[in-house]
Amino acid sequence: MGFLDHSTNNIIIDAVLTDVGRAFLARNDGSFSIVKFALGDDEVDYEVIRKFGRTVGKEKIEKNTPVFEAQTIGNLALKHKLVSISNPNLLRLPSLSLRGDGLDSTSSTLDMSRSGSGSSRTVTITQSIINESSIDVELRDQAFIAKLPHMFLQMKSETPDNVDSNNIATYIIPRDASITALGGSQLKLEIETKSITDAQFDVYGNAGDKTVISSVVGIVGVQSGATKEFEVQISR
Structure with missing residues (x-):
């Protein structure tokens, strides 16, 4: 949903079906049913509050x-969905950290290859929080949503729950049984490259180097809404 026009006192809301919703509707078998909705704050720049304070900053966000x-x-x-939390004293939210083989020093880029040992990488997603002794129970992720470019990558031993029209595969994966010292969840993922042809490297390779394909993998915690995105570079 989105506002069509808020220049007057009338609030006009535009609601559309996403590509996934349209696919369910097109089945015409009764499987299409709207059972819930989500809200997000993708547009909000919270630096405004840091700069002007809560009272003035809130007003600027609402009006501008x-x-x-x-x-x-x-x-x-809705890349940044809102979450409902009952704890009125909550001060901080958890984030997701990434570790594993093939990652650079900043854990923002994962190096892989079309074949050989680099064609499979194991990474671990972990919930963490700063300046708190534990993660609130309501924010401990029980599952994670992983989005991968289906043309190039896949999760080992996992079947995607959905592959959309942009060839992005979505996996919903339960967390590992073990938890961290802060009570946070973690998930070990094994990412594999698919069979990529030379022609695909010629078409989808980086502009400056056609021997490397760059893409992005996104992980979202279902309960916390925390997001971790990292680049994957696949070498020919």
Whole structure:
């Protein structure tokens, strides 16, 4: 959903189906049913509050923030979803950290190869929090949503729950049984490269180096809403 026009006192909301919703509707078998909705704050720049304070900053956000129009592409809609938490004294939210083989020093880029040992990498997603002794129970992720470019990558021994029209595969994976000292969840993922041809490298390779394909993998905690994105570079 999105606002069409908020220049007057009338609030006009535009609601559209995403590509996934349209696919369910097109089945015409009764499987299409809207059972819940989510809200997001993708447009909000919270640095405004840091700069002007809560009172003035809140007013500036409410009056001056443009609102995105409704998106039919599910991957672009609601990247930062809101969560409902009953704890009124909550001060900090957990984040997701990444570790594993093939990662650079900043854990922002994963190096892989089309074949050989680099064609499979194991990474671990871990919930962490700063300046707190534990993670609130309501924010401990029981599952994670992983989004991968289906043309190039896959999760070992996992079947995607959905592959959208942009060839992005979505996996919903339960957390590992073990937890961290802070009570946070973690998940070990084994990412594999698919069979990539030379022609695909010629088409999808980086502009400056056609021997490397760069893409992005995204992980989202279902309960916390925390997001971790990292680049994957696949060498020919």
